[in-house]
Amino acid sequence: MSSHFFDGSSPKRYEATLKIRPEGISFETERGTLDWRYEDLIRLWDYRPGEHLALTHGKHQDSRLVIEEADAISEIGQHAPNLVNRSRERLKSVRIAGALAGGILLLVAAIYFLVPPIADRMARAMPWSFEAKDAPELAQLERFIGKTCTASRPNQVLYDMTDRLLAAANFPHPITVGVTNRKTPNAFTFPGGKIVLLRGLIDKARTPNEVAAVIGHEIGHVVNRDHTERWIRNNVLSAATTMLFGFNPTGSIGESLFQSGLALSFSREDERDADAFAIDLLNQLDLDPSGGAAFFKRLSRSGGLGEILPDYLNTHPESEGRAEYFREHGTGTKQALSPADWLILKQICVTTG
Ligand SMILES: [Zn+2]
Structure with missing residues (x-):
């Protein structure tokens, strides 16, 4: 179980060492250290427990950080639940859909x-x-x-x-x-x-x-x-x-x-x-x-x-x-x-x- 990073300009897979912080993720690769703030991150596909969490940065959308350590994922989930917690996100989209439907009904x-x-x-x-x-x-x-x-x-x-x-x-x-x-x-x-x-x-x-x-x-x-x-x-x-x-x-x-x-x-x-x-x-x-x-x-x-x-x-x-x-x-x-x-x-x- 490890984490790795793709920089988006080469197919090379870099091993990454993570530090989970309250405001974001710091990770170190052989290219150096990057600080990604949670607010800039986009989850790339659905996270399911026991699987990896793939993230990209809003300003560098070709790059990928793929995290496989379950404890790191759950720690990220405590600081930025929307990146990890699928059910909460789904609930939010249900709420948005409900509000939209309500708005359309009112209009009708x-x-x-x-x-x-x-x-x-x-x-x-x-x-x-x-x-x-x-x-x-x-x-x-x-x-x-x-x-x-x-x-x-x-x-x-x-x-x-x-x-x-x-x-x-x-x-x-x-x-x-x-x-x-x-x-x-x-x-x-x-x-x-x-x-x-x-x-x-x-x-x-x-x-x-x-x-x-x-x-x-x-x-x-x-x-x-x-x-x-x-x-x-x-x-x-x-x-x-x-x-x-x-x-x-x-x-x-x-x-x-x-x-x-x-x-x-x-x-x-x-x-x-x-x-x-x-x-x-x-x-x-x-x-x-x-x-x-x-x-x-x-x-x-x-x-x-x-x-x-x-x-x-x-x-x-x-x-x-x-x-x-x-x-x-x-x-x-x-x-x-x-x-x-x-x-x-x-x-x-x-x-x-
Ligand atoms: Zn008549």
């Missing part, structure tokens, strides 16, 4: 909690053209939502009713509304202010105000810029996820508004805000909210209205609570359509195109 939590409220404000500041360019052609959506119902008088009744709601909404960009021939009672809003009601919604509604409440809710999504908000939220979160983890488990960043519109639903807050918006429109026009309330209550009883597309019903599991909300906050008394116009609207899907 901060992003996930802070982005949504910021996205809401950012969305309202984004130009309308940003969203409007992603407006889908309804023909592209036919296989999901059925063909457009084209009966002309019923459509005129629908437009007139929607126009009154839109006038109250006071939104500066065009919003369109249409009905498609699908028997599921549901409604959607697509990027660019396209509102689509499925025929089932008109069929199931018992009063015009039930339809008006749903249209008001969808107008709320448009005015609140919920598509843009969702797009910002999802893209910022997926970019942050990619930056932190080097990959993105939730989908590509280049996802278009339309795709995100199909794939992900609005948040609960968005839904509540859209309801509040609808009630405000009904109140402005003095429209009785109880029809809307009854509609939501009926839907909550029927349940199980799953559709490929999200929104109106899929994202509203608490229809019962919403009915309550409409009843409590609504103040109007009138119906949105005359009984005659209501019967006409019910015929909207007698022709499709």
Whole structure:
């Protein structure tokens, strides 16, 4: 058992005689004496009890001091435990890794909690053209939502009713509304202010105000810029996820508004805000909210209205609570359509195109 030294410039192995000191190692070879302070030393590979300890000097990293004497190694360990004591070093790296993971978790939590409220404000500041360019052609959506119902008088009744709601909404960009021939009672809003009601919604509604409440809710999504908000939220979160983890488990960043519109639903807050918006429109026009309330209550009883597309019903599991909300906050008394116009609207899907 001995110690030896390589000077880094020749392959020669020099026998070394050690003196372990509190501040470092002095060792004597045939070339002379060297003083290495512990703080300058780097351990070269893992020391295991009973084996050698190989050290190099931070300023002469080609040189090697290889110590084989167990008592010298343990003495070094008393002065500079980090050079010898493997478990302590491992513990330290575990602590560092833990702190790092904690930091990343905090950052992720901060992003996930802070982005949504910021996205809401950012969305309202984004130009309308940003969203409007992603407006889908309804023909592209036919296989999901059925063909457009084209009966002309019923459509005129629908437009007139929607126009009154839109006038109250006071939104500066065009919003369109249409009905498609699908028997599921549901409604959607697509990027660019396209509102689509499925025929089932008109069929199931018992009063015009039930339809008006749903249209008001969808107008709320448009005015609140919920598509843009969702797009910002999802893209910022997926970019942050990619930056932190080097990959993105939730989908590509280049996802278009339309795709995100199909794939992900609005948040609960968005839904509540859209309801509040609808009630405000009904109140402005003095429209009785109880029809809307009854509609939501009926839907909550029927349940199980799953559709490929999200929104109106899929994202509203608490229809019962919403009915309550409409009843409590609504103040109007009138119906949105005359009984005659209501019967006409019910015929909207007698022709499709
Ligand atoms: Zn909604």
